[in-house]
Amino acid sequence: MAEKKDMVGYRQQPGKLPFTRPGSGGKNSFSEPRDESMIPASQGGEKNQPWGSHRHDELLSGRVIGKPTSLIDSKWKVTGQAHYGDDIRLPGELIGKIVRSPHHYAKVLSIDATKALELPGVIAISTGADASQKFGVLPVTKDEHAMAVETVRHVGDIVACVAAENEMTALEAVRLIDVEYEVLESIHDMKDGLKDSEKPIHDRGEYHIGEANIQKRVFQEFGDVNGIQDNAIASHKSNWYFGGVNHAATEPHAAVAHWDPSGRLTLYTPQQVPHYVHRALADVLEIPMHQINVHRTFVGGGFGGKSDPFPHEMCAAILARKSGRPVRITFDREEVYWLNRGRHPSHIEMNLHADSKGRLCGIETDALIDGGAFASFGHVTTYYNGVLHTAPYEIGAFHYTGARVWTNKPASGAMRGHGAVNSRCAVEVGIDDLSEQLSVDPITFRLANLLPPHSATITGFRVTSIGMRECLERVKEESGWDEKFRKMPLGRGIGIGCGFFISGSGLPIHWDPNKFPHATVHLKIDMDGGVTVHTGAADIGQGSDTVIAQSVAEVLGLPLDMIRVRSRDTDTSPVDLGSYSSRVTFMNANAAISAAMKIRQELIEATVKITEAPAKKLVIGDRRIFRKDDPAVGVSYLEALHKAQEERGALIASGAYRTPPMGRAHKGAAAGLAPAYSFSAYVAEVEVDPETGQTKVHKVWAAHDCGKALNPLAVKGQIIGSCHMGMGQVLSEEMRYGRDGHLMNPDLLDYKIPSIHEMPNVIPIIVESNDPEGPFGAKEAGEGPLLPILPAVCNAVYDAIGIRTHNLPITPDKMFKAIEKKCKLLGIDDPLNLPSPIIEHSELQSTLKARAKTHTQRDIDRRLNDDIEAYHNGALFGMDPTIPPDEVDEKWTVSVLPSKEYLSNPRLAGKAWLHTERRRRGD
Amino acid sequence: MTVVRLPMLPGAEKTPWAASVNGKDHSIPIESNAILLDVLRDQVGNLGVKRGCDLGTCGCCAVLIDGQPRLSCLTLAREVEKSEITTVEGLSDGHHLHxxxxxxxxxxxxxxxxxxxxxxxxxxxxxxxxxxxxxxxxxxxxxxxxxxxxxxxxxxxxxxxxxxxxxxGKVIQNSTDQKSDPHPGFGE
Incomplete structure (x- = not known):
């Protein structure tokens, strides 16, 4: 009897099995034992969980999650077989070229293409008359055309396009097209955008603000705004200018359009958000969405620069429709700069105030940002410049005025760290200055002012896991901060900067999050046992395909080579919002896990049928499902799968993710809402040559709280890559415009991105705060890591030479002038005799240290305890933490409209509020 | 503002061109002013060679000419006639990667x-x-x-x-190595 029982559930008895084995054989067929070091303690494994357990713990099979994993498509890339936009070559293709405006702002009076059309080899020419529908990435600000309709708005704006048999013929046709313009008065200085103009760059109808070029304006006041001045004992004020920067992805944009014989369009394009292109194409071509397939090719770097639907994509589709042949349009590097969508040039006024207890009693920000000729993501950017610095610090009052204006330049848009980078830099440098004024250590100051886990910010963002404290402590320890800060000789310095960023935007722009999910993932498993994953998440090199494959593999206990991710075609992928706002890992991995859980459940049920073991006792390991208490009893993955497939065929499952209800009700409350937030702290060590003004970053200690590193190799890559990009912005990159408004450096020679020689040694430090909502505890790691590098370098420059520059990039010439000025001021002849900043701690230092210590314990209690009370920003200022302060205190303002008093003396961007919307005139 | 654009047509005359690309001899007619990058991508079919900037600043188009790295976007195809050209596609030996x-x-x-x-x-x-x-x-x-x-x-x-x-002299993994068996646990 006992022997018979043994046969229930197949023991691992090589050669003694009572059946022929199904499926594939193989020599290395023994299942590996579960790697207990990767199984969390809550599941009886050996992995410590200092941040508590997670709802996905039971799904961990110890296979791939948390292990450095090379990207699943990396072999394609290293063999040259990864095909990017321009590598799509279809038989019979035509080459598309674009006629661009030579004027900043002009009326298009006529376009004469007669001569061009007579040229042999020219197949089709298209102008704005062929596509009158507007499009744009945000449904509220559709203001772009495929080609100019009446007006061109910047040099390089698209006027017409040509398809010809080869490139030279196409270029000749472009030359032969005569366009007659009436030049209009153009605007280049963003400050002029705030004034009334004769002919604003766009007309928003009744929503137009004054007669000015203001695309969006924001006003927000929260907290004890009127008490700031009374409470403050130290104040910082600075006026920043940030130059505009471009993504400079190595792959120039390209698009290939093909109408197949059945009349459907396939557009091949390196895109971060195929779904928006899908929608925009349907609008512009006036055909239903189901007649379009957007195929995402390999993407040669995105960083936000490939996340709008673009006019050249429309042009390719229109030319292909006209000519009846495939059309390929590829940009040269200069055209990439005409398209731009890079970081906004910005004027930011930053005011920070600290009170006698060393608390941040007020942040007042005013940000005027230069949107260029189109709206792009501008609505969001305008909000992000303010709302994304309401954490990680607890603040007494928050005042923000922001405005985005149109100018006759290539449009600015979303770029890595969207909207948060510049103002974050200003905040962090301000905190450094406040600490200096208070004679306290800037890290201690930060540690004593952090929001605790599971709290709400002053604007009502729900912040869950916070690893900020650990980030600060790790970089402090590893950089040897206490021995270096304010103690290094002239010309050497060290500085700190922090960051805070959204992990997935809480509001999908096209639909109601309460009705539709943010992300959907489909799985299909057939008899071969391989898992096909359908997702619309766009892998742009960050490794999203890999992380989704990892999530599925982990839950099903499979190796990565059994997972194939199909994420390219909108025909086969479920709708996904794409790769932006650092949402992919968070939302798509969550969706993938939920789909995989359904398959897992079916496999377990099948195993129960075979082994008669209770489902509760079964776990999944390496390609096996077995009894936890008797690992010898179990079945192989394939056996369980085939059992589950009986009478029904392939297993399929769909999983989705949607954000929980969040946020408050004021206007603009949704901007900046996210299901989780990432945190980071960097220390940079720099060298500034006092004689030449040359700045070099030597070393960066970069701690980032990504919740959990699902693929540490990719997370480290993101951290180091972010340092590269941020370093470029702070030291060398700027889109420079000449006096006549022309872009002077639209190439990679004059637009200087750091080469290997400028790159510092970056020590990536991963902090895992185990986010309750994230997949296996993960949050984002793609954009947040960029934020701290700018202020860390700026603060280090001050430590090195005692000069604060508020004009980025800090090029040697600017630094040289600043050094000269300082020498003159101090009456010093030789810059080598400049005094190096020093610090002598005041009494406040020990108060802050003590507070930081208490808060450390508070934070640990809050993160480990499931049953915790609410904590609203304001508790540090004596409010009841469990109630939103505006409900208890009358002085605690919540306002999104400026008062008359403010309007009598507005700051720079605040002046946007002096105008009245057309529809409100006469009110 | 007047914009002066040079006429692009008529193009340059065709000329025969021969070189060995990744160990394979190619003999094709090219335009006499053709850039090596274009010849490799459009005519020889080596799409692994990338065009990033056209100005020799990014290095994406680098290839080996007789073993020496050169920027193919700054090289006239005729300059390297009869040379041995190696692109990224030629680095691996069959399935054995470099x-x-x-x-x-x-x-x-x-x-x-x-x-x-x-x-x-x-x-x-x-x-x-x-x-x-x-x-x-x-x-x-x-x-x-x-x-x-x-x-x-x-x-x-x-x-x-x-x-x-x-x-x-570590042995390089062969990418044709046996893949995972979904049905483990039953060794011989």
Whole structure:
């Protein structure tokens, strides 16, 4: 009897099995034992969980999650077989070229293409008359055309396009097209955008603000705004200018359009958000969405620069429709700069105030940002410049005025760290200055002012896991901060900067999050046992395909080579919002896990049928499902799968993710809402040559709280890559415009991105705060890591030479002038005799240290305890933490409209509020 | 403002061109002023050679001419007639990848992968000449290549690892190695 029982559930008895084995054989067929070091303690494994357990713990099979994993498509890339936009070559293709405006702002009076059309080899020419529908990435600000309709708005704006048999013929046709313009008065200085103009760059109808070029304006006041001045004992004020920067992805944009014989369009394009292109194409071509397939090719770097639907994509589709042949349009590097969508040039006024207890009693920000000729993501950017610095610090009052204006330049848009980078830099440098004024250590100051886990910010963002404290402590320890800060000789310095960023935007722009999910993932498993994953998440090199494959593999206990991710075609992928706002890992991995859980459940049920073991006792390991208490009893993955497939065929499952209800009700409350937030702290060590003004970053200690590193190799890559990009912005990159408004450096020679020689040694430090909502505890790691590098370098420059520059990039010439000025001021002849900043701690230092210590314990209690009370920003200022302060205190303002008093003396961007919307005139 | 554009037609006359690309002889008619990058991509079909800037600033288009790295966007095809040209497609030996290809994949030297072909051919030339380069030598070798994703650090890591493989003579994994068996646990 006992022997018979043994046969229930197949023991691992090589050669003694009572059946022929199904499926594939193989020599290395023994299942590996579960790697207990990767199984969390809550599941009886050996992995410590200092941040508590997670709802996905039971799904961990110890296979791939948390292990450095090379990207699943990396072999394609290293063999040259990864095909990017321009590598799509279809038989019979035509080459598309674009006629661009030579004027900043002009009326298009006529376009004469007669001569061009007579040229042999020219197949089709298209102008704005062929596509009158507007499009744009945000449904509220559709203001772009495929080609100019009446007006061109910047040099390089698209006027017409040509398809010809080869490139030279196409270029000749472009030359032969005569366009007659009436030049209009153009605007280049963003400050002029705030004034009334004769002919604003766009007309928003009744929503137009004054007669000015203001695309969006924001006003927000929260907290004890009127008490700031009374409470403050130290104040910082600075006026920043940030130059505009471009993504400079190595792959120039390209698009290939093909109408197949059945009349459907396939557009091949390196895109971060195929779904928006899908929608925009349907609008512009006036055909239903189901007649379009957007195929995402390999993407040669995105960083936000490939996340709008673009006019050249429309042009390719229109030319292909006209000519009846495939059309390929590829940009040269200069055209990439005409398209731009890079970081906004910005004027930011930053005011920070600290009170006698060393608390941040007020942040007042005013940000005027230069949107260029189109709206792009501008609505969001305008909000992000303010709302994304309401954490990680607890603040007494928050005042923000922001405005985005149109100018006759290539449009600015979303770029890595969207909207948060510049103002974050200003905040962090301000905190450094406040600490200096208070004679306290800037890290201690930060540690004593952090929001605790599971709290709400002053604007009502729900912040869950916070690893900020650990980030600060790790970089402090590893950089040897206490021995270096304010103690290094002239010309050497060290500085700190922090960051805070959204992990997935809480509001999908096209639909109601309460009705539709943010992300959907489909799985299909057939008899071969391989898992096909359908997702619309766009892998742009960050490794999203890999992380989704990892999530599925982990839950099903499979190796990565059994997972194939199909994420390219909108025909086969479920709708996904794409790769932006650092949402992919968070939302798509969550969706993938939920789909995989359904398959897992079916496999377990099948195993129960075979082994008669209770489902509760079964776990999944390496390609096996077995009894936890008797690992010898179990079945192989394939056996369980085939059992589950009986009478029904392939297993399929769909999983989705949607954000929980969040946020408050004021206007603009949704901007900046996210299901989780990432945190980071960097220390940079720099060298500034006092004689030449040359700045070099030597070393960066970069701690980032990504919740959990699902693929540490990719997370480290993101951290180091972010340092590269941020370093470029702070030291060398700027889109420079000449006096006549022309872009002077639209190439990679004059637009200087750091080469290997400028790159510092970056020590990536991963902090895992185990986010309750994230997949296996993960949050984002793609954009947040960029934020701290700018202020860390700026603060280090001050430590090195005692000069604060508020004009980025800090090029040697600017630094040289600043050094000269300082020498003159101090009456010093030789810059080598400049005094190096020093610090002598005041009494406040020990108060802050003590507070930081208490808060450390508070934070640990809050993160480990499931049953915790609410904590609203304001508790540090004596409010009841469990109630939103505006409900208890009358002085605690919540306002999104400026008062008359403010309007009598507005700051720079605040002046946007002096105008009245057309529809409100006469009110 | 007058915009002066040079006429693009008539194009240059055709001329025969012969070279060995990745060990295979090609003899094709090209335009006499054709850039090597265009010939390789459009006529020979080596789409692994990438066009990033057209100005010799990014290094994506690097190829080896008789073993020496050159920027194909700044090279006239006729300059390199009868030469041996190696592109990224020619680095592997069948399924056996070059060590630097293996380590690029393993150490995260490649993220979006667009600059990767340029880096790979330049590094393969470096390792050919000097299998144990110092960090300074690695940096000098790749100073002409721009990468926007990795921040170079993981590229340098990959070169170091590839150097170790070359020096130690470690056997390179064969990408045709047996894959996972979904039905484990029943060995012979």
């Amino acid at each position: 060590p630097i290809q293996e380590t690029f994949a393993e150490y995260g030297g490649s993220q979006c992968g667009f600059c990767t072909p340029g880096f790979l051919v330049v590094i393969s030339a470096l390792l050919e000449e000097n299998p144990q380069p110092s960090d300074a030598e690695i940096k000098t070798a790749i100073e002409g290549n721009l990468c926007r994703c990795t921040g170079y650090q993981q590229i340098v890591d990959s070169v170091r690892a590839a150097s170790e493989i070359l020096v130690a």
